[in-house]
Amino acid sequence: MKLLLVGEYREGRLLDTTAELLGFAAAISGDASLFLVGSAEAVPAFSGTLYLADAKVYGEYNPEVHKQLLLKAVQEENPDLVVFVHSSYGWDLAPRVAASLKLAQVSEVIGFAGNAYEVGCCNAKMHRNVTPLTSKAVITIQAGAFPALQVEGTPSVKVLSTDAASTTEFMGYEPAEARDVNLAKAEIVVSAGRGIGKKENIELIRSLAKAFGGELGASRPVVDAGWIDHGHQVGSTGQTVTPKLYVACGISGSIQHLAGMKKSGFILAINKDKDAPIGEVADVLVVADLLQFVPALTAKLS
Amino acid sequence: MKILVCIKQVPDMESHFRPNGSATWFDESDLAFRMNEYDEYAVEEAVRLKEQLGGAPEITVLSIGPDRVIEAIKKALAIGCDCAVHIKEPDVASKEPWQIASMIAAYARSKQFDLVFTGMQSQDRGSAQVGVLVAELLGIPSTTTLVGFAWADGVVTATRELEGGVKSKVRLKTPALVTCQLGLNSPRYPTLPNIMKARKKEITTLQAGELSSEKPLTGSAAFRHPEKRGSGVVLEGSVDELVEKVLVILKDKTAVLR
Numbered sequence: 001m002k003l004l005l006v007g008e009y010r011e012g013r014l015l016d017t018t019a020e021l022l023g024f025a026a027a028i029s030g031d032a033s034l035f036l037v038g039s040a041e042a043v044p045a046f047s048g049t050l051y052l053a054d055a056k057v058y059g060e061y062n063p064e065v066h067k068q069l070l071l072k073a074v075q076e077e078n079p080d081l082v083v084f085v086h087s088s089y090g091w092d093l094a095p096r097v098a099a100s101l102k103l104a105q106v107s108e109v110i111g112f113a114g115n116a117y118e119v120g121c122c123n124a125k126m127h128r129n130v131t132p133l134t135s136k137a138v139i140t141i142q143a144g145a146f147p148a149l150q151v152e153g154t155p156s157v158k159v160l161s162t163d164a165a166s167t168t169e170f171m172g173y174e175p176a177e178a179r180d181v182n183l184a185k186a187e188i189v190v191s192a193g194r195g196i197g198k199k200e201n202i203e204l205i206r207s208l209a210k211a212f213g214g215e216l217g218a219s220r221p222v223v224d225a226g227w228i229d230h231g232h233q234v235g236s237t238g239q240t241v242t243p244k245l246y247v248a249c250g251i252s253g254s255i256q257h258l259a260g261m262k263k264s265g266f267i268l269a270i271n272k273d274k275d276a277p278i279g280e281v282a283d284v285l286v287v288a289d290l291l292q293f294v295p296a297l298t299a300k301l302s
Numbered sequence: 303m304k305i306l307v308c309i310k311q312v313p314d315m316e317s318h319f320r321p322n323g324s325a326t327w328f329d330e331s332d333l334a335f336r337m338n339e340y341d342e343y344a345v346e347e348a349v350r351l352k353e354q355l356g357g358a359p360e361i362t363v364l365s366i367g368p369d370r371v372i373e374a375i376k377k378a379l380a381i382g383c384d385c386a387v388h389i390k391e392p393d394v395a396s397k398e399p400w401q402i403a404s405m406i407a408a409y410a411r412s413k414q415f416d417l418v419f420t421g422m423q424s425q426d427r428g429s430a431q432v433g434v435l436v437a438e439l440l441g442i443p444s445t446t447t448l449v450g451f452a453w454a455d456g457v458v459t460a461t462r463e464l465e466g467g468v469k470s471k472v473r474l475k476t477p478a479l480v481t482c483q484l485g486l487n488s489p490r491y492p493t494l495p496n497i498m499k500a501r502k503k504e505i506t507t508l509q510a511g512e513l514s515s516e517k518p519l520t521g522s523a524a525f526r527h528p529e530k531r532g533s534g535v536v537l538e539g540s541v542d543e544l545v546e547k548v549l550v551i552l553k554d555k556t557a558v559l560r
Contacts (some may be wrong), residue, residue: 005306025443037358054473055449060470061470063443063445064443067523076414084355085466086430087464088446088447088462088463088464088465088470089420091423091430091446091447092434092445092446092447095399095430095434095435095438096430096434096438097358097437098400098431098435099403099434099438099439100438102400102519104400104519104520105400105429105519105520107428107429107430107431108428108429108430108522116523116524119428120428120528121313121424121427121428121525122315122319122328122424122425122426123425123428124528125315125527126328126525126526126527126528127325127524127525127527127528128325128327128479128486128522128523128524128525128526129523130520130521131520131521131523132492132519132520132524133518133519133520133521134515134519137409140331155482167443167474167475168443168445168474169472169473169474170470170471170472171471171472171473172468172470172471173321173464173468173470173471174461174468174469174471175467175468176467176468178465187558188558193353200338210472212558220484220485221484223385224483224485226488229394232468236465236466237463237465237466237467244556244557244558245552245556245558246530251318252391253313265432266552266555266556267534268548268552271411273529274538275318275327276316277318277528279534279536280528280534280536282534283533283534283535283551283555284534284535284538284546284551285534285535285536286537286548287492287537287538288538288541288543288544289535292541292546293541293544296541296544296545297545297549298367300545301549
């Protein structure tokens with residue numbers, strides 16, 4: 001199977017996730033070529049064809065321009081599968097390419113069997129298999145689902161250019177906010193999720209964190225609701241933590257949250273929903289009303 | 303100015319899901335449905351823009367599905383949308399992103415909307431495709447995953463959420479489509495007077511088959527609970543028993559409790 005992998009490049013740097021595309025290509029035993037809006041001075045190690053457009057000319061991500069460049073690579077390479085990472089770049093660009101070519105798109109792939117791709121659904125609580133009904137297809141792979149692979153070699157570079165007009169003007173990046181809470185170094189992190197129900201109940205979780213001698217974390221909905229500040233957020237848009245003990249209180253376990261904590265030494269989850277996806281990574285899932293369980297546990301620890 | 307907001311009705315994510323007869327999707331019986339969370343931010347942002355412009359823009363809210371989606375439509379009307387389009391499709395679960403986007407584009411093509419708001423993805427399907435596909439089918443610029451939105455003089459300035467807390471700022475001219483990320487704003491709850499007022503707002507019903515006859519580009523099968531990867535234990539019982547059990551396990555399996 002011929003694959004065209006869509007690498008990511010930002011502010012003069014190849015993103016690490018590009019190695020996961022190579023990992024996917026190896027897993028599916030595909031014959032891979034690579035597309036990149038990057039730099040000729042720093043081409044990645046790779047032994048196939050590299051379709052390269054100059055980032056100095058075509059800039060940081062620009063949907064219409066990058067789409068036209070990628071369509072040129074697709075036309076020349078004629079791949080069976082165009083593969084993106086399911087990232088802010090991939091989920092934005094992939095449907096544009098799929099629409100232009102009227103190809104099936106399968107989003108956020110975590111596995112495959114034959115030509116069926118396994119994906120999560122219902123907030124990652126359930127899985128299903130999606131099969132493209134077009135002879136060629138576009139997919140995005142979930143970040144972290146396929147192990148990164150470092151390869152060697154020097155690519156044969158084909159330079160791409162386009163005079164496509166930009167429809168979106170890139171203004172700049174805003175760096176991540178400074179964090180006043182360093183969860184990355186904590187041995188114990190006790191996190192609050194949406195299941196706590198209301199802002200006041202943060203204090204129950206804070207007390208448990210204190211009783212454990214750990215730091216207080218939170219899932220995204222709790223931060224979005226303004227119940228706690230962003231510095232406490234665990235997950236792919238917050239901090240990645242690897243404590244010896246992670247306690248998830250009322251956290252259902254979105255993919256983004258799991259990405260930020262699944263490598264913890266021991267995971268204790270408290271949730272009233274027995275099917276919550278947090279159960280997939282938890283060493284112990286306590287099925288209980290956390291408003292009763294958490295204070296009882298805190299009292300025993302203190 | 304004319305604004306379109308596309309919303310989806312999805313099951314409560316805390317539901318217990320079971321496969322339907324063919325295991326292509328979930329069995330709908332016993333499920334409670336609500337507005338897709340991402341779409342709540344889309345509705346709120348559209349209503350805020352209307353307020354910013356002194357009420358001038360007309361906001362149309364659109365949803366595809368069986369009659370149950372009217373409940374989500376009514377909520378959007380109560381929050382501040384002006385009128386609604388219900389694209390009637392009894393078997394909406396069998397329609398995949400390309401078909402859904404084709405229906406929306408077929409409806410919107412002649413309507414000259416200046417701005418289209420959608421959620422960045424649905425909570426159940428999670429493909430993150432429909433919004434961008436609609437924009438591509440309409441031939442208008444789009445941007446995704448918004449955590450910041452501003453409009454002035456026909457230009458949208460959007461803040462996109464990237465990875466690791468980094469954001470990017472982009473500008474695009476209307477007509478344009480934007481997809482909304484969680485946290486873009488604080489969606490309001492409809493008030494009782496507004497719920498009453500919304501009852502008088504017009505809901506136009508269109509038949510899906512009359513808008514688009516596009517064939518599916520993907521098939522779905524084997525809807526299931528994920529295979530459990532870990533060796534985790536599930537504990538149930540009274541709170542006191544649970545606390546005792548958890549403490550024993552933590553002392554045994556972790557070095558953090560002594």
